[in-house]
Amino acid sequence: MKQFAFLFIIALSFISCKESAEEAKAVLSESNGKINNVSIIIDDNLWNGEIGDSIRKKFAAPVDGLPQEEPLFTLNQYPTKVFEGFVRKSRNIIIVKKGKEAGFASNTNKYAKPQNVFFISGTDTEDVLTILEQKSAEIIKTIKASEIIENQVRMKKSLISDAQIQKMFGVSLKIGFGYKYDMVKDKFIWLRKEFTSGYNSVLIYEVPISTVEKDTNIIANITAMRDEIGKANIQGTLPNTWMITEAAYAPYLFDVTIAGKKTYLTKGTWELKNDFMAGPFVNYAIKDTKNNRYLILEGFTYNPSKSKRDWVFELEAIIQSVKFLK
Structure with missing residues (x-):
C-alpha cells in the first residue's frame, strides 16, 4: 500500500510538472519586432566600447550582394535596467554582461514565442570578446533561419x-x-x-x-x-x-x-x-x-x-x- 501511495505521488508530481510547463508555455505572449531586428541588452559603458564595436562588426556587417551597404541585422540597444515589457518580448535578444563567470547559453521561447535569447557573459572584456568571436556565426545562423520561418508564417496568412x-x-x-x-x-x-x-x-x-x-x-x-x-x-x-x-x-x-x-x-x-x-x-x-x-x-x-x-x-x-x- 505504501509503495502504491509513493508511486501515486510521483505520478501526480509528474503530471503537475507537465501541466505547469504546458501552462507556462500557453501563457507566453507573442513576440514582437520587425524582420531582421535584434535587441541587444547591454549597458551603455560596454556598448560604447570594444564589446559594442565587436557586436556591431559581427551582427551589423554588410549583407552580401546588395548594391548599397546595409546591415545584416538592425540592432536596437537597451541597458539591462530597461529589460522588461515590450523589450523582453522581442523576437531576437542578445544579452551581454560582465559577471563572475564566463559563459554562453541560448534559449528559445523564454519570455515570448517565437523567440531566440542568447546570453553572453565574461569576467572581463577579453572574455566577452572571445565568446563573441566563437559564437557569433552560430547566433547569426540561428537568427537568420528563424527569421525565414517568421517571414513564411506571415505570408501563410x-x-x-x-x-x-x-x-x-x-x-x-x-x-x-x-x-x-x-x-x-x-x-x-x-x-x-x-x-x-x-x-x-x-x-x-x-x-x-x-x-x-x-x-x-x-x-x-x-x-x-x-x-x-x-x-x-x-x-x-x-x-x-x-x-x-x-x-x-x-x-x-x-x-x-x-x-x-x-x-x-x-x-x-x-x-x-x-x-x-x-x-x-x-x-x-x-x-x-x-x-x-x-x-x-x-x-x-x-x-x-x-x-x-x-x-x-x-x-x-x-x-x-x-x-x-x-
Whole structure:
C-alpha cells in the first residue's frame, strides 16, 4: 500500500510538472519586432566600447550582394535596467554582461514565442570578446533561419495559388498575397509584387544539368544562364533593353542545401542593358537529379534609393519554402 501511495505521488508530481510547463508555455505572449531586428541588452559603458564595436562588426556587417551597404541585422540597444515589457518580448535578444563567470547559453521561447535569447557573459572584456568571436556565426545562423520561418508564417496568412507552378514544375511554393503572375510560358514563370517605391519579382524555370555544370566555372555558367534568360524574357520599357548580371562586380557564390538537394546560391546585382535600372538578385540553382535538371528559383528587387535588405529576404523566404512533389 505504501509503495502504491509513493508511486501515486510521483505520478501526480509528474503530471503537475507537465501541466505547469504546458501552462507556462500557453501563457507566453507573442513576440514582437520587425524582420531582421535584434535587441541587444547591454549597458551603455560596454556598448560604447570594444564589446559594442565587436557586436556591431559581427551582427551589423554588410549583407552580401546588395548594391548599397546595409546591415545584416538592425540592432536596437537597451541597458539591462530597461529589460522588461515590450523589450523582453522581442523576437531576437542578445544579452551581454560582465559577471563572475564566463559563459554562453541560448534559449528559445523564454519570455515570448517565437523567440531566440542568447546570453553572453565574461569576467572581463577579453572574455566577452572571445565568446563573441566563437559564437557569433552560430547566433547569426540561428537568427537568420528563424527569421525565414517568421517571414513564411506571415505570408501563410494569405497565400496566392501556386497551381500553375505545381503543374509546370512539380514543386510547390508558399507565395504571399500581392504577387501576381506576370508571365507564364513554356517552362518559365515570372511573378511580380508591386509596392510604393518599386517591386519584387520571382522567376521559376529549369535548365539541363549541363548548363550549370558544363565546366568547373560554376559562377560563369550561372551568369551566362541568367543573361540568356534575361534577354529572352525580362525586357525593359525602352527598346533594346533587357536584364543582365552586372558586369562590374562578380556575384557571390555559396554551396547550400534546399529541400534536401544540392544547391548553388548566387547573390549579386542585376541591371538593364542599355538602361539605368538595377537592383539585387538571389538565384538558387537546385540540382534535381531525379528529373535530370536544375530547377532555378530566382528573386530580384527594384527599389531605387531605398532599403532592399528585407525585400530580398522576403524573396529568400518564398524560395526556401519550395517542396518537390515528384
